[in-house]
Amino acid sequence: xxVILDANQIKVVLGELTAAIAADVPAGMDIxxxxxxxxxxxxxxxxxxxxxxxxxxxxxxxxxxxxxxxxDLNDPHxxxxxxxxxxxxxxxxxxxxxxxxxxxxxxxxxxRAAMDAxxxxxxxxxxxxxxxxxxxxxxxxxxxxxxxxxxxxxIPPSQLxxxxxxxxxxxxxxxxx
Amino acid sequence: MxxxxxxxxxxxxxxxxxxxxxxxxxFILDTAEGFAEISTRSIKKAPPLRGKVVVNMFFEDSTRTxxxxxxxxxxxxxxIIDFTKKASSVSTGETLIDTARNIEALxxxxxxxxxxxxxxxxxxxxxxxxxxxxxxxxxxxHPTQALLDVYTIRQAKGSLKGLKIGIVGDIAHSRVARSDxxxxxxxxxxxxxxxxxxxxxxxxxxxxxxxxxxxDDVIERLDVIxxxxxQFERMGxxxxxxxxxxxxxxGLNVERMKRAKGDIIVMxxxxxxxxxxxxxEVADGKNSVILxxxxxxxxxxxAVLFLVNQAAMREAKSRKK
Numbered sequence: 001x002x003v004i005l006d007a008n009q010i011k012v013v014l015g016e017l018t019a020a021i022a023a024d025v026p027a028g029m030d031i032x033x034x035x036x037x038x039x040x041x042x043x044x045x046x047x048x049x050x051x052x053x054x055x056x057x058x059x060x061x062x063x064x065x066x067x068x069x070x071x072d073l074n075d076p077h078x079x080x081x082x083x084x085x086x087x088x089x090x091x092x093x094x095x096x097x098x099x100x101x102x103x104x105x106x107x108x109x110x111x112r113a114a115m116d117a118x119x120x121x122x123x124x125x126x127x128x129x130x131x132x133x134x135x136x137x138x139x140x141x142x143x144x145x146x147x148x149x150x151x152x153x154x155i156p157p158s159q160l161x162x163x164x165x166x167x168x169x170x171x172x173x174x175x176x177x
Numbered sequence: 178m179x180x181x182x183x184x185x186x187x188x189x190x191x192x193x194x195x196x197x198x199x200x201x202x203x204f205i206l207d208t209a210e211g212f213a214e215i216s217t218r219s220i221k222k223a224p225p226l227r228g229k230v231v232v233n234m235f236f237e238d239s240t241r242t243x244x245x246x247x248x249x250x251x252x253x254x255x256x257i258i259d260f261t262k263k264a265s266s267v268s269t270g271e272t273l274i275d276t277a278r279n280i281e282a283l284x285x286x287x288x289x290x291x292x293x294x295x296x297x298x299x300x301x302x303x304x305x306x307x308x309x310x311x312x313x314x315x316x317x318x319h320p321t322q323a324l325l326d327v328y329t330i331r332q333a334k335g336s337l338k339g340l341k342i343g344i345v346g347d348i349a350h351s352r353v354a355r356s357d358x359x360x361x362x363x364x365x366x367x368x369x370x371x372x373x374x375x376x377x378x379x380x381x382x383x384x385x386x387x388x389x390x391x392x393d394d395v396i397e398r399l400d401v402i403x404x405x406x407x408q409f410e411r412m413g414x415x416x417x418x419x420x421x422x423x424x425x426x427x428g429l430n431v432e433r434m435k436r437a438k439g440d441i442i443v444m445x446x447x448x449x450x451x452x453x454x455x456x457x458e459v460a461d462g463k464n465s466v467i468l469x470x471x472x473x474x475x476x477x478x479x480a481v482l483f484l485v486n487q488a489a490m491r492e493a494k495s496r497k498k
Binding site: 086087 | 185186211213224483491
């Protein structure tokens with residue numbers, strides 16, 4: 001087990017991520033932050049707060065449940081049971097720039113499912129992908145890349161990345177096993 | 178939100194509430210909450226049952242339940258076949274199992290069955306590979322109705338623990354009452370059956386309920402009141418002197434509502450006989466959740482279709498190994 005980001009480093013990289021996203025927002029455009037359950041939701045909540053401060057206007061925040069859009073629903077791995085928790089997006093996604101947020105970008109399959117789930121809710125002006133950890137391309141299974149990665153590091157498929165966040169776990173840290 | 182995520186749903190059939198644990202019931206309700214949002218979208222569809230075939234086998238008339246299952250299945254992207262007794266070869270003497278096996282040979286995944294014989298869904302589940310969902314069997318059970326009832330109560334009251342619930346009317350002929358009794362008591366409510374002795378089931382002393390023959394004796398204490406329809410079509414002969422008298426003693430009218438708790442919720446599984454078991458002003462009044470029950474039924478049935486299919490998928494996968 002190796003800690004690749006501690007609490008302080010997470011704070012720093014999320015700050016940089018906020019600045020990078022804010023710098024890209026075209027004048028007069030509305031952006032919205034949508035997190036993928038469950039860790040992506042927490043990071044999205046933090047980003048919506050920091051972006052609201054840096055842009056000086058409220059950036060709406062929503063949560064996307066991608067369970068019903070997973071491509072392995074009819075081919076379950078082992079005996080793990082998908083849990084449907086529901087999507088909560090209390091705003092109109094049409095004509096907004098939607099920043100889709102996840103904790104780790106690995107195979108790209110969650111992102112694919114999230115895009116399908118999002119498109120069922122409307123037609124955003126654009127969809128961008130922001131992640132805390134981009135594991136690099138060695139495990140990627142779909143043609144998907146992050147627009148914003150707080151931390152990019154090549155991790156081979158033989159290793160596991162675990163993101164702990166203080167909201168659900170004891171502390172902020174990212175570990176590799 | 179499904180908090181109880183350690184629980185595993187392993188049933189590929191939903192035959193009744195009696196066999197379910199409180200945890201399983203809550204798991205369905207939590208899952209249903211996640212499905213409710215789909216019906217609020219402009220595109221009311223999600224893909225989890227894409228390529229699956231659901232057949233509605235209704236041997237008895239139904240409006241609400243059949244439409245609700247059809248809509249639930251189509252919102253999950255399944256294909257739906259409708260089977261009705263009148264327009265089928267059942268009239269030629271084909272048995273239930275033969276009919277079902279023939280339909281199954283067409284490649285169906287889920288059977289939703291309503292039948293006038295109690296136990297028909299169970300019999301079917303033992304003889305075909307597809308998932309079986311009971312949409313009402315005889316006087317036995319109507320599990321999805323009970324699930325939408327407790328979902329609606331939980332939505333209004335937060336929890337069923339300690340609630341006093343009255344089920345009023347024709348208990349003897351009501352599968353809804355039976356499923357309700359199991360679901361409500363398992364979730365911690367105290368259930369009182371209210372009606373004339375002739376409309377009480379014969380085994381009532383073996384059910385986990387109180388019995389009361391006068392609505393006026395208990396109306397003040399109830400948090401929830403569920404009014405049942407008199408099922409004249411299931412009675413051999415009328416079980417009480419007159420409709421007017423029944424309505425006088427057991428009907429929910431504006432006068433009686435004045436004595437009830439201010440936040441009592443009024444439920445009815447439908448179809449309503451206005452003026453008989455319930456007065457129009459009450460059915461359409463501020464305490465009524467009758468139409469909410471119908472919309473909640475959709476989310477609950479989506480959850481049930483999803484969960485039985487997932488269990489079937491996992492079973493098929495483990496059989497392959």
